Amino acid sequence: MERVILGFSGGIDSVTAARFLSERGLGVTALTLDTTGDVELVGRARAAAAEVGAEHVVRDVRDVFSTQIVDYFVLSYVAGRTPSPCVRCNPLIKWRYLIEEADRRGARFVATGHYFNIAERNGRFYVSRADDRTKDQSYYLWGLSQSVLSRALTPMGHAVKSEIKARFEDKRESMGLCFLQGRSCREFMERRYPAASRGGEIVDKQGRAVGRHDGIAFYTIGQKRGLDGVVGRPVVAIDAERNRLVVGDDADLYYETLEIGECNIVDEEEFLTADDIEVVIRGVGRNPEGRMRRAERIAGGYRILLGGAAWAPAAGQPVVFYRGDRVIGGGITTRFR
Numbered sequence: 001m002e003r004v005i006l007g008f009s010g011g012i013d014s015v016t017a018a019r020f021l022s023e024r025g026l027g028v029t030a031l032t033l034d035t036t037g038d039v040e041l042v043g044r045a046r047a048a049a050a051e052v053g054a055e056h057v058v059r060d061v062r063d064v065f066s067t068q069i070v071d072y073f074v075l076s077y078v079a080g081r082t083p084s085p086c087v088r089c090n091p092l093i094k095w096r097y098l099i100e101e102a103d104r105r106g107a108r109f110v111a112t113g114h115y116f117n118i119a120e121r122n123g124r125f126y127v128s129r130a131d132d133r134t135k136d137q138s139y140y141l142w143g144l145s146q147s148v149l150s151r152a153l154t155p156m157g158h159a160v161k162s163e164i165k166a167r168f169e170d171k172r173e174s175m176g177l178c179f180l181q182g183r184s185c186r187e188f189m190e191r192r193y194p195a196a197s198r199g200g201e202i203v204d205k206q207g208r209a210v211g212r213h214d215g216i217a218f219y220t221i222g223q224k225r226g227l228d229g230v231v232g233r234p235v236v237a238i239d240a241e242r243n244r245l246v247v248g249d250d251a252d253l254y255y256e257t258l259e260i261g262e263c264n265i266v267d268e269e270e271f272l273t274a275d276d277i278e279v280v281i282r283g284v285g286r287n288p289e290g291r292m293r294r295a296e297r298i299a300g301g302y303r304i305l306l307g308g309a310a311w312a313p314a315a316g317q318p319v320v321f322y323r324g325d326r327v328i329g330g331g332i333t334t335r336f337r
Helices: 012-023 039-051 062-078 085-105 161-168 185-192 268-273
Strands: 003-007 025-032 055-060 109-111 117-122 124-128 199-201 211-215 235-237 244-247 254-265 276-282 292-298 302-310 317-323 326-336
Touching: 003 012, 003 085, 012 025, 012 039, 012 161, 025 039, 025 085, 039 055, 055 085, 055 185, 062 185, 117 326, 211 244, 254 317, 268 292, 268 326, 276 302, 302 326
Parallel strands: 003 025, 003 109, 025 055, 199 244
Antiparallel strands: 117 124, 124 326, 199 211, 235 244, 254 302, 254 326, 276 317, 292 302, 317 326
């Protein structure tokens, strides 16, 4: 029997993925990654694996998760960036250890409960949007390598979330960042890195003090709420070096050029020449309107000229490129103008 290693939390999606894979005649090994030492979560996953008849394996990845994901998250905010830890976790933790476990056991395939599909074109593999657009998670998977995608199955690619939930009496799902474990982001960062709450000035574009902040780590570009002494004006820049926030007007937040690094582009020729590429940025800001005008190589990445201005992009945010349903690449914002 062909075996597949399935990333398994014991939630609705991973349980359903296990059932779909079993129905295809595959032997399922459910791999739970212990990222935070949550004994209750591991216990629930073990019980859920038993219910679906899957072999269950637990791997302790707390140390590498702490340094590669949690520290990255906290220190990015402290440095004035707006990170997306799930985008980083997928290639560096989740899918990495799925492949390692598959290799260790001689399994050909790996899978998760993510809602996405895989498309093959000209011998290359692409992450592709899920059928259920309301649940589609392709945005968070642009960093997966060709070697991973060539071995990945997508049991949830054609699933409809509302129909899946209707089959479960217990409809609890994991929400938010897993490592927060019910704590607020502020509480977590203050405990992990006390210097995050070092206060400083809020200034206008002319450098005049207009208020005080309680730690730049708790703010992002475009934010208006929680600014002491400032009403209705958004953060337009975060000056980490001088520990201050700069506020301005909404009009100051529109940018038509982005620079990105840490890129994963499937086919550079397609990326540089196609004229129908959609640019997607998720977060506080709003996606640019229209298609990408042009991409050009620069040191360490690419400069992206947008077809319409993007509102409030922030350093550290992922920028993902679609051509139709296919994800043709992505990268992390480094600069914008």
